[in-house]
Amino acid sequence: MSATTELSRKERERLRRREDILEAAKKVFAEKGFSGSTLDEIALRAEYGKGTIYNYFSSKEELFLTLVREGLQSFKNTVNQALAPCESVVDKLEKYIEVALDYFYDHQNAFKIISFEIHQPNSLSGVIQDELRETYSRELYFISQLIEQGVREGRFRITDSQRLARVLQGMIHSQICQSGCTQHDERSEAIETVKSIFLHGCLNRDA
Amino acid sequence: MSATTELSRKERERLRRREDILEAAKKVFAEKGFSGSTLDEIALRAEYGKGTIYNYFSSKEELFLTLVREGLQSFKNTVNQALAPCESVVDKLEKYIEVALDYFYDHQNAFKIISFEIHQPNSLSGVIQDELRETYSRELYFISQLIEQGVREGRFRITDSQRLARVLQGMIHSQICQSGCTQHDERSEAIETVKSIFLHGCLNRDA
DNA sequence: TTAAAATATGACCCACCAGTCACCAGTTGA
DNA sequence: TCAACTGGTGACTGGTGGGTCATATTTTAA
Numbered sequence: 001m002s003a004t005t006e007l008s009r010k011e012r013e014r015l016r017r018r019e020d021i022l023e024a025a026k027k028v029f030a031e032k033g034f035s036g037s038t039l040d041e042i043a044l045r046a047e048y049g050k051g052t053i054y055n056y057f058s059s060k061e062e063l064f065l066t067l068v069r070e071g072l073q074s075f076k077n078t079v080n081q082a083l084a085p086c087e088s089v090v091d092k093l094e095k096y097i098e099v100a101l102d103y104f105y106d107h108q109n110a111f112k113i114i115s116f117e118i119h120q121p122n123s124l125s126g127v128i129q130d131e132l133r134e135t136y137s138r139e140l141y142f143i144s145q146l147i148e149q150g151v152r153e154g155r156f157r158i159t160d161s162q163r164l165a166r167v168l169q170g171m172i173h174s175q176i177c178q179s180g181c182t183q184h185d186e187r188s189e190a191i192e193t194v195k196s197i198f199l200h201g202c203l204n205r206d207a
Numbered sequence: 208m209s210a211t212t213e214l215s216r217k218e219r220e221r222l223r224r225r226e227d228i229l230e231a232a233k234k235v236f237a238e239k240g241f242s243g244s245t246l247d248e249i250a251l252r253a254e255y256g257k258g259t260i261y262n263y264f265s266s267k268e269e270l271f272l273t274l275v276r277e278g279l280q281s282f283k284n285t286v287n288q289a290l291a292p293c294e295s296v297v298d299k300l301e302k303y304i305e306v307a308l309d310y311f312y313d314h315q316n317a318f319k320i321i322s323f324e325i326h327q328p329n330s331l332s333g334v335i336q337d338e339l340r341e342t343y344s345r346e347l348y349f350i351s352q353l354i355e356q357g358v359r360e361g362r363f364r365i366t367d368s369q370r371l372a373r374v375l376q377g378m379i380h381s382q383i384c385q386s387g388c389t390q391h392d393e394r395s396e397a398i399e400t401v402k403s404i405f406l407h408g409c410l411n412r413d414a
Numbered sequence: 415t416t417a418a419a420a421t422a423t424g425a426c427c428c429a430c431c432a433g434t435c436a437c438c439a440g441t442t443g444a
Numbered sequence: 445t446c447a448a449c450t451g452g453t454g455a456c457t458g459g460t461g462g463g464t465c466a467t468a469t470t471t472t473a474a
Contacts, residue, residue: 217450221451224452250453250454255452255453256452256453256454257453257454258451258452258453258454259451259452259453262451262452
């Protein structure tokens with residue numbers, strides 16, 4: 001084995017441990033929230049000692065923030081990739097609803113972490129809270145820009161794109177965490193319903 | 208002063224202190240969540256000693272649960288009173304959207320407490336968590352029953368009343384906690400938008 | 415084979431917090 | 445005026461949890 005392969009195996013192992021820890025932390029945070037979770041439990045679940053966690057993350061907050069950052073980034077990438085082939089605004093919105101619901105159904109723990117710490121303003125330190133809020137609002141901004149374009153094209157009955165973005169986000173989020181959301185037809189029914197209500201509710205009839 | 212007035216003054220004072228404590232607790236819990244809040248801070252905000260709180264509530268959990276219970280009960284009463292004069296299902300739904308948004312805009316702390324502890328399943332003890340969930344799902348059941356009736360009357364394009372109830376709830380919740388939601392026209396615009404999208408999106412055109 | 419470097423580990427430290435209780439101020443009733 | 449009582453109080457306690465560090469273990473390099 002050459003030196004480079006050696007190094008890369010070490011790198012891989014380090015990465016793997018990091019992932020193990022993140023995975024365990026995701027489960028615990030999703031169940032108990034930030035304040036309710038303990039590093040002891042995360043270490044237990046990850047099957048590492050507590051000290052090990054501090055070889056990979058400098059604090060509980062950094063561990064949490066990493067989860068949020070990587071979760072949102074991964075969601076964003078998925079969305080961008082999915083929307084790339086779409087031409088019209090309506091196509092894009094439909095695709096967004098599909099991909100967002102699919103993603104969050106598949107990553108419910110990530111969803112819980114991202115969504116409920118947003119609603120709990122002051123349990124994290126200021127700077128971190130700000131970054132979190134910032135990233136989140138950029139996500140909202142993405143939808144509202146999409147809608148804004150549709151408004152300019154005269155496709156929408158309602159023209160407050162910010163408000164529409166929020167409404168759509170609320171509709172999507174309402175469908176996660178339902179019982180039995182793992183079944184495939186359950187899921188596609190949810191997708192169809194949200195699409196149908198939002199588009200029927202917002203688009204001009206004569207369009 | 209007669210003995211009864213004496214007693215009643217004492218009673219009133221006791222009630223007043225209870226309210227003071229609940230009010231302070233509501234603010235703190237709304238800001239920091241259940242796990243993130245401390246009784247010391249609640250006592251400080253209420254301007255009482257920590258020991259005093261235990262003369263009125265047996266534990267942190269009971270204090271929190273009282274807030275949730277009384278908050279939901281008060282909301283329920285407001286809704287029932289508002290919907291009483293309405294005849295048709297559509298009238299009732301419109302009224303519900305109005306009154307729910309108005310109520311939560313006016314009681315944002317209550318809203319935060321009720322909504323985000325629902326999304327954080329395991330930070331409270333089992334029995335309490337169950338009661339909370341139960342009460343919450345009865346609220347959802349109320350809307351879904353309303354919609355169910357509309358479905359039977361053939362007024363709805365979409366017939367899964369449970370799902371519609373969730374969507375509506377998501378739309379309503381998405382509008383709370385926006386910036387500038389204290390202004391009156393902001394608020395009525397939110398109400399009109401939600402009404403408009405939901406009804407346009409769900410009702411049959413020929414109805 | 416062994417010295418050195420890297421890394422995992424959990425006992426330990428300290429700050430913090432829910433809950434308690436001995437004390438005290440104010441009120442009542444005689 | 446005083447004794448009994450009621451009710452607020454915050455210092456105290458026991459337990460807990462984030463974060464540390466000396467030690468143990470494994471890996472690397474010679």
